[in-house]
Amino acid sequence: MCIFCKIIAGEIPSNKVLENEEFLAFNDINPIAPVHILVIPKIHIKSLNEVDNETIVKITEFIKEVAKKAGIFEDGYRVITNIGENGGQEVPHLHFHILGGTKLAWPKLG
Ligand code: 5GP
Numbered sequence: 001m002c003i004f005c006k007i008i009a010g011e012i013p014s015n016k017v018l019e020n021e022e023f024l025a026f027n028d029i030n031p032i033a034p035v036h037i038l039v040i041p042k043i044h045i046k047s048l049n050e051v052d053n054e055t056i057v058k059i060t061e062f063i064k065e066v067a068k069k070a071g072i073f074e075d076g077y078r079v080i081t082n083i084g085e086n087g088g089q090e091v092p093h094l095h096f097h098i099l100g101g102t103k104l105a106w107p108k109l110g
């Protein structure tokens with residue numbers, strides 16, 4: 001079982017922000033912004049490459065709910081999903097980083 005599936009199963013504790021039947025939002029253990037929340041599907045999907053369209057539509061709505069709950073919806077925020085090795089994906093379970101709470105830099109990467 002992957003580390004995020006263990007969080008969903010309650011085997012690893014997490015600081016939950018919001019959840020529904022299909023998705024879970026929790027604080028990143030190593031935040032890189034004042035607000036750094038991870039949103040994951042409760043079923044194991046490896047990455048954006050494997051996800052179906054219906055889930056993308058639903059998770060987008062959920063992400064917006066999370067941003068509202070975190071108080072960053074109006075001021076703006078960033079949503080990132082890393083895919084595979086070159087994308088820097090460390091946990092092989094689809095997740096969206098929600099970053100906000102400050103004006104985020106747009107770094108030159110690579
Ligand atoms: P990735 O590099 O795969 O896009 O992002 C993985 C993220 O998961 C990282 O930001 C990392 O800090 C976070 N993370 C890894 N393990 C845990 C954990 O056990 N709990 C929480 N809350 N976050 C984790």
Ligand code: ZN
Pocket residue numbers: 001002003004005006043044045092093
């Ligand atoms: Zn998983």
